[in-house]
Amino acid sequence: MHPLNSHPLIQQYNASNKFGDLLGISYIITEKGKVKYNVSIEEKHLATPFAAHGGLVATLCDSVLGIAALSCVVEEERIVATVEMNIKYIRPVLIKDVVTAYSEVIKAGKRLLFSEAKVFNQKNELVAVASGTFNAYPKEKAAY
Numbered sequence: 001m002h003p004l005n006s007h008p009l010i011q012q013y014n015a016s017n018k019f020g021d022l023l024g025i026s027y028i029i030t031e032k033g034k035v036k037y038n039v040s041i042e043e044k045h046l047a048t049p050f051a052a053h054g055g056l057v058a059t060l061c062d063s064v065l066g067i068a069a070l071s072c073v074v075e076e077e078r079i080v081a082t083v084e085m086n087i088k089y090i091r092p093v094l095i096k097d098v099v100t101a102y103s104e105v106i107k108a109g110k111r112l113l114f115s116e117a118k119v120f121n122q123k124n125e126l127v128a129v130a131s132g133t134f135n136a137y138p139k140e141k142a143a144y
Contacts, residue, residue: 004029009074009139013067025060029071033105037064041097052093057119061087061130064103065115069134072108078136080113085132091125098122111136 004010005028020026023045027037037060039045047053062085069080093099103117112133119128 002029002031004032004071004074007074009077009079010070013070013079019059020063023056023059025063027064027067029067033068033072033108035064035068035071035103037067037101037103039099041093041095041099043095045093046095050092050094052095052097054089057089057093057099057128058085058087058130060099060101060119061085061117061128062132064101064117065130065132066134068103068105068115068117069108069113069132069136072105072113073136076136077139079139079142080134080136083112083133083135085130087128087130089128091121091127093121093127099127101128 025039027035029035041052045052045056062082099121101117101119103115105113105115107114115132117130121127
């Protein structure tokens with residue numbers, strides 16, 4: 001496991017991310033600027049009798065994009081906030097699917113970071129793609 005996973009700010013994020021807990025999503029930082037997120041689709045995620053709500057996939061994307069950005073600035077005692085995110089839904093996510101999202105920071109500037117993500121189901125079918133822009137700022141501004 002990459003050492004950034006045990007960084008104190010990452011641990012604080014994990015402890016305070018109640019929304020991620022509610023949805024059952026989990027992640028691992030595979031290297032600085034790269035993250036893998038997982039979620040198993042359950043009945044609580046559904047918008048129709050068989051398909052997950054698009055908001056779940058959007059949340060997964062925002063999360064994986066953001067943690068990738070955070071992993072680039074956390075050693076400087078900075079955190080990130082989403083400035084914008086774009087998502088394209090390719091195919092539906094169905095009940096009992098196991099969905100994995102991969103994200104990578106493609107540019108890290110002084111204040112802004114840009115990430116891209118791809119989301120796959122357990123059949124390795126692409127279900128969504130996303131990109132996001134994140135603002136990095138001192139942790140003190142977020143009461144950490």
